[in-house]
Amino acid sequence: MSAVTTRSVAQDEAGLRLDRWFKRHFPDLGHGRLERLLRTGQIRVDGRRVKAGDRIEPGQVVRIPPLTVKDAEDGGGERPRPPVSRSDAEALQARVIHRDDEVLVINKPAGLAVQGGTNTSRHLDGLLDALRFDALERPRLVHRLDKDTSGVLVLARTAFAAGRLTEAFRGREVRKLYAAVIVGVPNPLGGRIDLPLAKEAGPHGERVAVVGEEGLKATTLYQVLDTVGDQAAYVHLSPLTGRTHQLRVHMAALGTPILGDRKYGGAKAALPGMDETPQLHLHARRVVVPHPRLGQVDVSAPLPPHMMATCDWLGIEPPPANGPFPGDED
Numbered sequence: 278m279s280a281v282t283t284r285s286v287a288q289d290e291a292g293l294r295l296d297r298w299f300k301r302h303f304p305d306l307g308h309g310r311l312e313r314l315l316r317t318g319q320i321r322v323d324g325r326r327v328k329a330g331d332r333i334e335p336g337q338v339v340r341i342p343p344l345t346v347k348d349a350e351d352g353g354g355e356r357p358r359p360p361v362s363r364s365d366a367e368a369l370q371a372r373v374i375h376r377d378d379e380v381l382v383i384n385k386p387a388g389l390a391v392q393g394g395t396n397t398s399r400h401l402d403g404l405l406d407a408l409r410f411d412a413l414e415r416p417r418l419v420h421r422l423d424k425d426t427s428g429v430l431v432l433a434r435t436a437f438a439a440g441r442l443t444e445a446f447r448g449r450e451v452r453k454l455y456a457a458v459i460v461g462v463p464n465p466l467g468g469r470i471d472l473p474l475a476k477e478a479g480p481h482g483e484r485v486a487v488v489g490e491e492g493l494k495a496t497t498l499y500q501v502l503d504t505v506g507d508q509a510a511y512v513h514l515s516p517l518t519g520r521t522h523q524l525r526v527h528m529a530a531l532g533t534p535i536l537g538d539r540k541y542g543g544a545k546a547a548l549p550g551m552d553e554t555p556q557l558h559l560h561a562r563r564v565v566v567p568h569p570r571l572g573q574v575d576v577s578a579p580l581p582p583h584m585m586a587t588c589d590w591l592g593i594e595p596p597p598a599n600g601p602f603p604g605d606e607d
Contacts, residue, residue, distance in 0.1 A: 286337045287437060295322070296329035298339070301436040304415075306344060314342060359403070366407035373408070375576045379438035379569045380431065381408060381416055384578035387427040387556055391418060401430075408432065420446045423522065425537075427581045428455070428561025431574070441569035446519070452565040454602055455514040455524055456580060456595065458558035458587055460546055461533040462510045466501040467603060470527045474520045484540065485522040487530050495520045497527045498603035503593045509536070509548060511593045513562070515603045524559060535559050536587065551590075556583045563598045 290298060299311055308329075314320045315329060319342040322333060333339070361369075375382035385391070390400040405416045416432040419442040433439035445451050473492030474485050496517040503511040510533070514524050525541045528534055534542025537555035547555060563577040577598035580588070588595055 281343065282341045283338050284341060286333045286335050286339065290333065290436075291335050292332050294329070295320075295327055295331050295333055295339075298333055301439070302414075303341075303344060361404050361407040365404055369401075369404055369407045374429070374578055375574060376410070377434075377568075379434055380442070380566075380574055381434050382429060382431050382564070382574065382576045383408070385422055385427055385430040385561075387425050387581055387583070390424040391421050391430070397424075405432070419443050420451075420519075422561055423525075423557075423559075425557040426455075426559045426561060427578075429564045429576060429578045430561070431564060431566060433569075435569075438569040442566065445567050449517065450567055452563075452602060453516055453561065454563040454577075454598065455516070456560045456562040456584070456598075457512050457514055457524070457528065458536045458584060458591075458593075459510050459512055459528055459533040460508075460536055460542065460548060462504050462507050463499070463501065463512075463528075463531045463533045467499060467606075469604070470497040470499065470531070471495070472527060472530055474523060474526055476521065485520070485526050487526060493520055494518060495523050495527070497524060499528075500603040500606075502596055505591045505593065509591055511588065511595060513603050525557075555587065558584050558587060560584055 284302070286293075286298070290301075293301075296308065296311060299306055311320070312329060315327065318326050319340075321327065321340040322331070323337050324340075369383070372383045372386070373381065374384050385401065390397045392402045393400045402418060408416045412434050414435055416434055417436075417439040419431055419433050419439055422428065422430055431442060433442050472487045472495060473490065474495045475488045475492040476483055477486045498515040498517065500513050501510045502513060512528075514528075516523050522541070525535055525538050529538065529541040534546040536546060536548065536558040538546045538557055538559070539554070560580055561578065562580075563575070565573060565575045567573050580595055585595075
C-alpha cells in the first residue's frame with residue numbers, strides 16, 4: 278500500500294480485537310510493527326487513537342497508513358513470498374473443482390504439503406497467490422490434508438468465509454468421505470472405529486498411536502465396497518473427528534493398513550506382485566460443507582492416477598463419490 282486508506286469494519290467482525298482484525302486483513306504485518314503504528318497514532322479507529330486489544334464494531338472506520346514489505350520484516354511477520362512460477366500457477370489453477378465468490382475447492386495432488394515445515398520449502402500455502410483470480414484477498418486455508426493424501430481441499434476467498442468455514446470444520450458440521458485401498462479385508466465389512474489417539478516421540482520422529490483413555494477421542498466410520506479375495510479391499514472412510522493421521526492409524530489398528538502407508542503399516546502396507554513401493558492410497562473423495570452465505574457446497578474429486586492404476590490392476594471398479602456415506606445405510 279502506498280497511501281493512507283480507510284476500511285470499514287464488516288458485520289461479521291463485531292467484537293473482534295483490533296490486532297486480530299489486522300491479522301485477518303494484513304497477515305504479513307508483524308505484531309511489533311503494528312504496535313509501533315498504534316503508538317504513533319498512524320492507525321486510528323473513527324479518528325481516535327486505539328490499542329491492539331481494543332474491540333471493534335461494525336461500521337467503524339479503520340485508518341490504515343502506507344504498509345510496505347519492510348513492515349512485515351521489521352515486525353517479525355512473514356517475509357515476502359517468492360512469486361509463483363507460471364507453470365506452478367497453471368498446474369494449480371487446473372486443479373480447481375469449485376469456485377464462487379466465497380469458496381474455492383481444489384483437488385490437491387499427492388506429494389504437495391499444505392503448509393511449510395522442516396525441510397519443506399515448497400507447499401500449497403506458498404502458492405496461494407496463484408488462486409486469487411479476480412479476488413482482492415489471498416485465499417486462506419481452513420483445513421488440512423496430509424502431504425501424501427490427495428483430494429478435496431477447501432479454501433476461503435474472503436475473511437468472512439474463512440471465519441464461517443473454520444467454525445464449520447471445528448464444529449463438525451462438515452461431512453468428509455475418503456476413498457482408500459487397504460491391504461487385507463476387515464471383519465466386519467463396515468462399522469465404527471472408536472480408538473483414542475495421541476502423538477508419541479519415536480526413533481524415527483513423531484507418530485500417532487492408539488492409546489488408552491488419556492488419548493484424544495477419535496472416531497471413524499468405514500464401509501468396504503469391493504474386495505479382492507482376502508488380499509485387498511476398496512473402502513470408504515468417514516472421520517467424525519479430525520485427528521492427525523486418524524484414518525491411517527485406525528485402519529492399521531484393524532490389521533488392514535492403507536496400501537503404501539509404510540509409516541503405520543510397515544512392510545504389511547504392500548501387495549505381492551506390485552512392481553515398486555506404492556504411493557499412499559488415501560484420497561479425500563468428497564466434502565459437504567455449509568456455504569458461508571447460503572446453502573452448501575457438495576464437491577468431489579476424481580481418484581488420482583496411481584489409485585486408478587491400482588484399482589485396474591486389482592480388477593476393482595471404484596463406485597461414484599455421490600453415494601451414501603459410511604453409516605448412512607444404518
